Amino acid sequence: MKKAHFLWVDDEIDLLKPYILFLEEKGYSVDCANNGNDALEMCRLSPYDLIFMDEHMPGLTGLETLSALHTFRPDIPVVMITKSEDEGIMNKAIGKKIADYLIKPVKPNQILITIKKLLDQKEIISETATVDYRGEFNKLSEDIGRADSATEWTAIYKKIVFWEMEFARSQHPMQEFVMRQKEEAGKAFGKFIKRHYEAWINGNDPSRPLMSPQLLEQQVFPLIDRGEKVFLILIDNFRLDQWLAIKDVATEHFLYTEQEYFSILPTATQYARNSLFAGMLPNRIAADMPQYWVEESEETGKNLHEADLLAALLSRLGRKGSFSYTKINLHQEGERFANGFSGRELCDLTVGVFNFIDMLSHARTESKMLRELASDEAAYRSLTRSWFLHSSLPSLLSKIAGKGGTVVLTTDHGTIRVKHPQKVTADKQTNANLRYKAGKNLAYDPKKVFSVTHPESIGLPSPNVSTRYIFALDNDFFAYPNNFNHFASYYENTFQHGGISMEEMIVPLITLHPKQ
Missing domain, CATH: 3.40.720.10 (Alkaline Phosphatase, subunit A)
Incomplete structure (x- = not known):
């Protein structure tokens, strides 16, 4: 793993040699400047990960250097180091969006803690999350396999959303595992709804959720x-x-x-x-x-x-x-x-x-x-x-x-973001929604949908005696056979609603x- 590259700006930089050696022993790379102008020029030439900057310097002060730096490199976190605990200076520094500040004399361990807080935090959190999710993965798979109540499925969905958002923040490679587990859950959730939905609607299931x-x-x-x-x-x-x-x-x-x-x-x-x-x-x-x-x-x-x-x-x-x-x-x-x-x-x-x-x-x-x-x-x-x-x-x-x-x-x-087209044929009176169809003459693969031939059994109106409803499961969507490939590619990865999914x-x- 590549260690961070720092710039330390202080007019008494020679007195800080022990700190520089301490950081280099930890594997970090450190450049030094003894005034604000040199620091600004060095920042134009090198992509530093973090800057330690003394506030009290002759010429450009630390705050003045910070203001100039933010005009062309506002992304570099700056830690202000000052001899004074003056509240006015601290307010100005914070107002100029410093990442942190330290009061002299600074101890080496304070420097290390600041680095970990500002730079290593994401990596540490990511590594911890990876370990936690690996421990959770098998249990979550077991829960998906045996869940048979609305309460259990709500808990599963909330856990999946938590991990999805946790790894999305850092584009973590574990995202792929979460998405696979989400698809596994989506398929099982569809089967669960097919088993229980009619009983929920008719009040025959005491475990019916709030609807x-x-x-x-x-x-x-x-x-x-x-x-x-x-x-x-x-x-x-x-x-x-x-x-x-x-x-x-x-x-x-x-x-x-x-x-x-x-x-x-x-x-x-x-x-x-x-x-x-x-x-x-x-x-x-x-x-x-x-x-x-x-x-x-x-x-x-x-x-x-x-x-x-x-x-x-x-x-x-x-x-x-x-x-x-x-x-x-x-x-x-x-x-x-x-x-x-x-x-x-x-x-x-x-x-x-x-x-x-x-x-x-x-x-x-x-x-x-x-x-x-x-x-x-x-x-x-x-x-x-x-x-x-x-x-x-x-x-x-x-x-x-x-x-x-x-x-x-x-x-x-x-x-839900739909991904998989399922062929369906219907007459011209059938609705246009991609996630459910309601009509008289529907042809489809019954294994791929939730089909309802008696709409009143799930609380839906039936304009015609032969009206039936079909619902897409998980991240499927309905496409007509005519010009199927064009239709499928056009709607793939669009966000749709009307069908059966946790989302x-x-x-x-x-x-x-x-x-x-």
């Missing part, structure tokens, strides 16, 4: 009954790993509890989100409130009546409190939503639906540039974090906390209570 139709009644309304003003923030297409990517920002003003719930099938807005707001399964919405249900074959939007469905649920349960519903597609709409709480009383329930991630996943399918920007899960998380930081949500959350409101942050379903079905449910 879309029960979410408001079991998780949101009890908070209102305790006298809390609740904000339900629903981010469409929001996965567990994306929550973890924004968690530090979202929880800045809150104490929080994390849990998960299961989206119903299809894991698509028309079904999962309408079911969530209606508090009932899609077949009941279609039967009891046909004015709010849009069939697959109709051209109009499939989620235009969420506020109506929510109002009907509140009325059905005899809940008299106030509520508001807002859908946010554009940044300006989010700004208006966030600014709308100043100077007015909060509703008992305020709902905000943010559609950016769903729009991103669809746009990414069509745009080569976005495919490059979100080429894999790590990039997708990064793009999500960037959007969140620059959206109206941090400001909104801050204002909610300031007013003492409670936030329930969740989604209607997740999304689409096991989704975050976060409750945030203000710290003060």
